[in-house]
Amino acid sequence: MLVLHYLCRKNSPNGMRNSLSARLTYRIMAVVMAMMVIITGVVYMTVKQYMLDEAKQRYESVLLDYHEELRRHLADIYVATRNNVHDIERDIDKPEEMFAHVERITKDNPTIVCCALLFEADYYKDREWGFIACARREADGSVRVVQIDSTYRRYYDEAWFRQPLENDADDWTEVYFESPQFAGSEEPRLLTTFLVPIHNAEGRPVALLCADLSLEWLRNEMMEDVEKVNKKFESGSLKHKSYSFIIDRHGHYIIHPDKSRMLTDTLASASMLEGERGATKAVIDGVESWLYYRTVKHVEWTIVIAVPKEVILQNGRMLNVIILAVMAVGLAVIYLFCRRQIKEVADPVAAQQAVMEREMNIAHNIQKAMLPSEFTPRPLTSPHAPLPSHLSPLLIHATQTPALDVGGDLYDYCLRDNRLYFCIGDVSGKGVPAALLMAVVQTMFHNEAKYATRASDIVAALNDIVSAEQNTTGFFVTMFVGILDLTTGLLDYCNAGHEIPELVRDGALVDIPAKPNIPVGALDDWAFEGQQQQLQQGDLLFLYTDGLSEAENVDQQLFGRKRVEELVLEYGHGTPQQLIDDMMQAVRQHDGSAVQNDDITMLAIRIEHLAWSVEPLEVRAVMEEMDHMTDYVVDAAQQAGMSELETKRLRLAIEEVAANIVNYSGATSIRMAAAVESGQLLVIIMDDGQPFDPTTADATDLSIPADQRPPGGMGIVLLRQMTDSQEYEYRSGRNVLTVRKKL
Amino acid sequence: MVALLEGDLNNMASTQAERDLTPLMERDDCDIVLDCAALNYISSSGLRLLLNIYKHTRANGHQAILRHLDEHVKEVFQLAGFLQLFKLEQ
Numbered sequence: 001m002l003v004l005h006y007l008c009r010k011n012s013p014n015g016m017r018n019s020l021s022a023r024l025t026y027r028i029m030a031v032v033m034a035m036m037v038i039i040t041g042v043v044y045m046t047v048k049q050y051m052l053d054e055a056k057q058r059y060e061s062v063l064l065d066y067h068e069e070l071r072r073h074l075a076d077i078y079v080a081t082r083n084n085v086h087d088i089e090r091d092i093d094k095p096e097e098m099f100a101h102v103e104r105i106t107k108d109n110p111t112i113v114c115c116a117l118l119f120e121a122d123y124y125k126d127r128e129w130g131f132i133a134c135a136r137r138e139a140d141g142s143v144r145v146v147q148i149d150s151t152y153r154r155y156y157d158e159a160w161f162r163q164p165l166e167n168d169a170d171d172w173t174e175v176y177f178e179s180p181q182f183a184g185s186e187e188p189r190l191l192t193t194f195l196v197p198i199h200n201a202e203g204r205p206v207a208l209l210c211a212d213l214s215l216e217w218l219r220n221e222m223m224e225d226v227e228k229v230n231k232k233f234e235s236g237s238l239k240h241k242s243y244s245f246i247i248d249r250h251g252h253y254i255i256h257p258d259k260s261r262m263l264t265d266t267l268a269s270a271s272m273l274e275g276e277r278g279a280t281k282a283v284i285d286g287v288e289s290w291l292y293y294r295t296v297k298h299v300e301w302t303i304v305i306a307v308p309k310e311v312i313l314q315n316g317r318m319l320n321v322i323i324l325a326v327m328a329v330g331l332a333v334i335y336l337f338c339r340r341q342i343k344e345v346a347d348p349v350a351a352q353q354a355v356m357e358r359e360m361n362i363a364h365n366i367q368k369a370m371l372p373s374e375f376t377p378r379p380l381t382s383p384h385a386p387l388p389s390h391l392s393p394l395l396i397h398a399t400q401t402p403a404l405d406v407g408g409d410l411y412d413y414c415l416r417d418n419r420l421y422f423c424i425g426d427v428s429g430k431g432v433p434a435a436l437l438m439a440v441v442q443t444m445f446h447n448e449a450k451y452a453t454r455a456s457d458i459v460a461a462l463n464d465i466v467s468a469e470q471n472t473t474g475f476f477v478t479m480f481v482g483i484l485d486l487t488t489g490l491l492d493y494c495n496a497g498h499e500i501p502e503l504v505r506d507g508a509l510v511d512i513p514a515k516p517n518i519p520v521g522a523l524d525d526w527a528f529e530g531q532q533q534q535l536q537q538g539d540l541l542f543l544y545t546d547g548l549s550e551a552e553n554v555d556q557q558l559f560g561r562k563r564v565e566e567l568v569l570e571y572g573h574g575t576p577q578q579l580i581d582d583m584m585q586a587v588r589q590h591d592g593s594a595v596q597n598d599d600i601t602m603l604a605i606r607i608e609h610l611a612w613s614v615e616p617l618e619v620r621a622v623m624e625e626m627d628h629m630t631d632y633v634v635d636a637a638q639q640a641g642m643s644e645l646e647t648k649r650l651r652l653a654i655e656e657v658a659a660n661i662v663n664y665s666g667a668t669s670i671r672m673a674a675a676v677e678s679g680q681l682l683v684i685i686m687d688d689g690q691p692f693d694p695t696t697a698d699a700t701d702l703s704i705p706a707d708q709r710p711p712g713g714m715g716i717v718l719l720r721q722m723t724d725s726q727e728y729e730y731r732s733g734r735n736v737l738t739v740r741k742k743l
Numbered sequence: 744m745v746a747l748l749e750g751d752l753n754n755m756a757s758t759q760a761e762r763d764l765t766p767l768m769e770r771d772d773c774d775i776v777l778d779c780a781a782l783n784y785i786s787s788s789g790l791r792l793l794l795n796i797y798k799h800t801r802a803n804g805h806q807a808i809l810r811h812l813d814e815h816v817k818e819v820f821q822l823a824g825f826l827q828l829f830k831l832e833q
Contacts, residue, residue, distance in 0.1 A: 164819070627755060714790060717823075718786075
């Protein structure tokens with residue numbers, strides 16, 4: 001699934017060759033592979049079950065065959081013995097006849113390895129106490145007829161003999177080893193015996209006809225068939241094969257492929273074989289196997305076929321491998337087919353997408369270029385008199401971070417006539433359409449700022465334009481427009497449905513009462529109302545769009561206006577750039593892994609100095625222009641509200657400087673500018689004469705009586721005495737003298 | 744002799760004032776009183792002019808007297824050290 005997620009990301013990193021067709025192909029392949037895995041799993045489970053069922057059926061039918069065979073052998077003995085009962089009972093009084101009977105029975109029935117007649121104690125009065133006639137088939141096939149001698153134990157007292165006799169009922173014995181008296185010179189056999197009571201003329205049971213069934217013989221008879229089954233169903237390469245065995249009612253092995261375990265060993269899991277027949281899982285001799293079993297009545301033996309699990313599932317495994325192989329081939333075919341088909345369809349689409357992406361980039365670049373990016377503190381504007389750069393009235397910083405490639409937020413500012421015109425706005429919607437409207441509004445704002453004096457006028461003009469555009473886009477723009485008079489600090493502003501800016505003064509938030517009006521472009525005949533507020537030096541104004549306050553994190557919690565307020569207060573002591581950077585960091589932290597869902601734009605303005613400047617004066621460096629120059633200075637001083645006395649002193653200082661320039665410097669022109677800054681009046685005098693620094697030149701030695709001083713030095717004394725500070729710079733071929741006087 | 748100085752004695756005016764005060768410079772028999780009640784402003788050229796008058800009166804053993812100096816002009820004279828030269832009268 002990780003693979004799928006990766007493929008579904010909207011933007012692939014630069015430089016990756018993930019063509020659209022490749023992505024589509026991989027997606028399809030992933031789905032198909034997943035399906036195949038599921039199918040294989042289902043098939044495997046089904047096949048397994050099928051294999052088990054099939055094995056059960058198979059082995060159960062084999063079991064049935066065994067069962068029938070065994071029953072047949074037992075039945076043979078039963079029939080053979082019973083058929084002879086009548087004849088034996090007829091000859092009951094002739095002990096010698098007994099031998100003939102047992103011999104005949106043994107000879108006629110290959111199933112019976114030994115047949116004997118055992119009489120009760122002292123039946124034949126003139127014969128031995130325990131009379132036994134026995135006919136035994138020897139290993140070579142011959143039948144030995146013998147009377148068992150009296151060393152044989154007192155069978156006539158034992159329960160196995162007495163019970164069938166007393167009950168007058170046939171019975172099978174437990175499995176036992178043959179007695180040496182019967183075995184003779186041969187190895188004793190493992191036997192089970194069928195006992196049939198023989199009656200005398202009165203009908204009283206007096207002897208038992210015993211027919212022995214050799215388990216060895218039985219094993220040999222049945223093992224052949226087992227081998228046939230194995231060959232038929234199982235491959236020769238398996239570690240464990242299936243085998244069959246028979247256990248008696250006590251769980252002893254009575255027939256087993258391993259002869260040595262017969263009667264000596266017990267099946268551990270015998271208790272699991274419940275009922276007359278069935279199947280059960282067991283661990284036998286350390287091998288996980290299925291045991292299929294069936295019990296033979298009368299003898300109460302259970303025939304068991306033990307099949308290792310492996311054997312059952314081997315065929316199933318083979319099947320699974322084949323299925324997987326076929327699926328792999330299928331997968332490869334699908335891949336090749338897909339790739340080709342998709343390429344035909346998707347490559348044109350991909351090409352189109354690539355073109356669109358390229359164009360989006362261009363739009364992004366255009367937008368960036370349109371936004372004012374020069375953030376150096378602006379000096380007071382005048383094309384005529386480049387003033388020293390330390391006279392900056394403002395610090396401004398702004399950022400715009402679009403959510404998509406281009407944004408619907410806008411901001412702008414420009415300086416004109418000692419006024420800062422600024423705005424911030426948010427076009428409803430995102431993406432390319434919003435960006436286009438944003439471009440229109442921004443351009444129009446810039447135009448209106450050239451002529452307007454009231455913020456509400458600018459907003460009204462924009463409203464006219466956007467309302468007209470509304471026929472096609474239906475968008476509107478929330479905006480905040482402000483005009484800050486840099487000489488007085490008066491802010492004229494108009495809000496059009498936008499977030500009210502934050503104002504920080506001396507570490508506290510100041511309210512900006514603003515009528516919200518309605519957004520620009522909503523109604524074409526709305527009368528926009530603006531307000532005014534007096535700002536002070538050091539005030540920090542922070543404007544933002546709702547992309548900031550409504551930034552969401554993964555838990556859908558908003559950043560919030562309260563948080564914006566708190567942070568503006570916290571970071572408001574720094575520069576506008578610091579404030580904006582800190583705010584951006586805070587919102588990024590808040591968002592965490594969530595994607596930015598709206599454009600975030602911020603504009604911060606800090607008032608450094610409330611200042612104004614008088615339009616500079618440029619004159620020829622001749623004495624006739626002196627009045628012109630002093631009038632200029634006096635005028636400025638009066639505008640600045642300087643006292644009459646101080647004005648006179650200033651005038652004197654300036655006159656002395658000008659006189660010096662006119663008389664001694666060889667200058668052709670003098671340029672003057674006056675400005676108010678930080679409670680001081682500045683006068684800047686520039687000339688193109690010889691370099692001369694009045695701040696370091698020798699002043700008249702005032703200790704020398706006035707009538708003995710050399711002429712000319714007086715002016716410098718007066719300059720220094722009449723003003724508070726003087727600064728000199730020689731710049732671009734000009735003497736630049738800046739004189740300050742407190743107001 | 745009494746001369747009434749009126750207005751702003753800046754550098755331009757000094758040139759003209761010099762011409763106007765020539766009659767004073769031709770007399771060498773009396774003190775010269777400069778009434779500055781109406782004198783608003785004086786620059787270094789004006790100072791130079793007054794200095795010449797002072798030198799002139801001293802040369803012929805007379806005094807140059809300043810009268811009714813306003814605050815600004817007085818300060819300027821003081822800076823220039825003229826108050827040591829001229830006699831002040833209120």
